[in-house]
Amino acid sequence: MADRMAFLTTARAERERRDAQERLGDWREVYRPGALLPVVGGQAGRCMDCGLPFCHSACPLGNLVPEWNRLVADADWRAAAARLLATNNFPEFTGRLCPAPCESACVLAIDGAAVTIKNVELAITDRAWEQGWDLPQPPERADGRRVAVVGSGPAGLAAAQQLTRAGYATTVYERADRPGGLLRYGIPPFRLEKHRLDRRLDQMRAEGTAFRTGVCVGRDVAAGELRAGCDALVVAVGAAACRELPVPGRGLSGVHQAIDYLTWANRVDEGDLAAPSVSAEGRHVVIVGGGDTAADCLGTALRQGAASVTQLDINPRPPAGRAPGQPWPVHPKVYRETTSHEEAGAAEAGPRVFAATTVGFQPGPDGRLAAVGFAEAEPADRSPRAGTERSIPAELVLLALGFTGPEPDQGLITQLGLATGPDGALARDDGFATDAPGVFVAGDAGRGQSLIVWAIAEGRAAAAAVDRYLRGDTELPAPIGASARALTL
Ligand SMILES: Cc1cc2nc3c(=O)[nH]c(=O)nc-3n(C[C@H](O)[C@H](O)[C@H](O)COP(=O)(O)OP(=O)(O)OC[C@H]3O[C@@H](n4cnc5c(N)ncnc54)[C@H](O)[C@@H]3O)c2cc1C
Numbered sequence: 001m002a003d004r005m006a007f008l009t010t011a012r013a014e015r016e017r018r019d020a021q022e023r024l025g026d027w028r029e030v031y032r033p034g035a036l037l038p039v040v041g042g043q044a045g046r047c048m049d050c051g052l053p054f055c056h057s058a059c060p061l062g063n064l065v066p067e068w069n070r071l072v073a074d075a076d077w078r079a080a081a082a083r084l085l086a087t088n089n090f091p092e093f094t095g096r097l098c099p100a101p102c103e104s105a106c107v108l109a110i111d112g113a114a115v116t117i118k119n120v121e122l123a124i125t126d127r128a129w130e131q132g133w134d135l136p137q138p139p140e141r142a143d144g145r146r147v148a149v150v151g152s153g154p155a156g157l158a159a160a161q162q163l164t165r166a167g168y169a170t171t172v173y174e175r176a177d178r179p180g181g182l183l184r185y186g187i188p189p190f191r192l193e194k195h196r197l198d199r200r201l202d203q204m205r206a207e208g209t210a211f212r213t214g215v216c217v218g219r220d221v222a223a224g225e226l227r228a229g230c231d232a233l234v235v236a237v238g239a240a241a242c243r244e245l246p247v248p249g250r251g252l253s254g255v256h257q258a259i260d261y262l263t264w265a266n267r268v269d270e271g272d273l274a275a276p277s278v279s280a281e282g283r284h285v286v287i288v289g290g291g292d293t294a295a296d297c298l299g300t301a302l303r304q305g306a307a308s309v310t311q312l313d314i315n316p317r318p319p320a321g322r323a324p325g326q327p328w329p330v331h332p333k334v335y336r337e338t339t340s341h342e343e344a345g346a347a348e349a350g351p352r353v354f355a356a357t358t359v360g361f362q363p364g365p366d367g368r369l370a371a372v373g374f375a376e377a378e379p380a381d382r383s384p385r386a387g388t389e390r391s392i393p394a395e396l397v398l399l400a401l402g403f404t405g406p407e408p409d410q411g412l413i414t415q416l417g418l419a420t421g422p423d424g425a426l427a428r429d430d431g432f433a434t435d436a437p438g439v440f441v442a443g444d445a446g447r448g449q450s451l452i453v454w455a456i457a458e459g460r461a462a463a464a465a466v467d468r469y470l471r472g473d474t475e476l477p478a479p480i481g482a483s484a485r486a487l488t489l
């Protein structure tokens with residue numbers, strides 16, 4: 001039996017990353033293979049098994065964190081996998097990509113270092129796949145009714161897997177050529193190798209979920225016809241409308257939306273393109289933005305061999321620790337260095353400039369982008385502070401400013417008669433139902449730009465709502481309501 005007092009004797013330890021220079025030479029995941037298992041048993045043993053586990057309530061999926069921590073500490077991996085898979089369809093994605101609000105809410109984090117919950121989650125799922133414990137779960141009985149899911153990001157996939165396992169004949173419609181949503185063409189392979197996504201999709205096919213790719217619902221198939229041909233429909237189309245930067249020079253050749261750039265790079269990785277349509281190779285690159293998408297552009301540009309990469313973040317540099325307004329157990333805004341930033345440091349690629357507002361893009365003699373003008377941002381309204389303007393050379397600018405909501409309608413929204421809220425998100429009640437009978441909305445499409453863990457939670461909850469709509473009752477788990485939000489003050 002593991003030491004129940006390990007939180008007093010064992011320090012937090014992360015798994016080892018590969019050397020940053022080595023990482024820059026390939027597109028494989030940044031962590032050293034095999035580095036997790038040797039440390040994770042001792043780390044799971046640091047869990048205090050609190051009477052009121054805030055980690056569990058900070059996880060939108062309600063992952064049973066203390067339970068699986070204890071099972072891992074006692075080396076009962078099989079039971080740990082069963083507990084994890086009871087609440088999370090895709091722990092191999094969250095274990096790699098979740099920002100882990102659970103760790104911010106860990107009681108040990110009040111005055112010390114949280115349990116490495118995300119790493120324990122990852123170790124469990126990786127082991128479950130290796131050992132063949134995460135097997136297809138085809139339904140025991142077919143219900144006979146049909147459900148269509150539009151969109152194959154984590155929300156659509158989670159909804160589809162739950163509904164197929166519950167016995168519905170479920171078909172996922174995806175306008176891209178491969179399923180996966182942002183997991184496929186947004187997030188780069190150095191953070192999620194795509195064979196992990198393919199393996200999960202194979203499992204879903206083996207359970208009975210059907211996929212129809214290359215079909216844009218509302219354009220290639222009339223949404224009304226689709227709805228008429230099924231018993232319920234889940235809309236999980238994401239929030240892919242990019243925020244714009246309407247400054248002088250925006251139209252210059254060389255200024256691109258980050259998501260287009262990342263998609264091209266991912267398509268090279270998939271073998272669809274021999275070279276990306278736009279590459280950073282040999283170019284001075286400026287990334288405008290400060291979130292996950294910006295960091296993914298940074299790692300991608302470095303691997304493509306950029307001459308320099310400067311990141312302009314309009315927000316001031318966050319504090320190193322919790323600010324007074326963000327006490328435990330809130331997931332705080334603190335300074336974080338991603339693996340891409342670590343690589344930028346190793347490559348001496350260029351600065352990360354905070355409180356910088358972009359004022360314009362300047363052309364060279366050939367009419368193409370040659371420089372970016374920016375200034376210090378006034379704290380009150382982010383306007384340029386007079387006298388601080390300067391410009392730096394740039395041959396490629398990537399706009400990573402976030403997303404404003406679902407893309408302009410290609411037919412789906414009007415054909416189904418869906419309403420949108422003031423923020424552009426698709427309207428639904430707290431049970432994920434729209435005003436159109438039998439039509440439900442899940443994921444970023446309804447929540448706005450969010451996270452994978454929320455998308456999976458939404459997909460699971462929307463599946464429960466569909467089941468209740470069709471059967472009058474449900475035993476499927478609904479971890480959140482549509483209005484649930486992360487803990488803030
Ligand atoms: C670059 C980047 C990095 C990110 N990194 C992280 C991270 O590290 N951690 C994290 O938690 N979150 C991250 N996110 C956010 C996360 O990826 C999203 O919150 C999540 O993917 C949303 O899931 P979804 O299923 O709602 O939508 P999406 O993943 O956007 O999927 C929607 C799907 O619907 C399809 N679709 C749209 N319209 C139609 C139509 N009419 N017919 C058929 N199909 C349609 C789209 O093609 C798409 O495949 C990142 C986002 C980006 C852009």
Ligand code: SF4
Pocket residue numbers: 058059060061063065094095098099100101102103117118121453
């Ligand atoms: S899914 Fe995210 S929040 Fe939930 S336990 Fe895993 S890392 Fe923590």
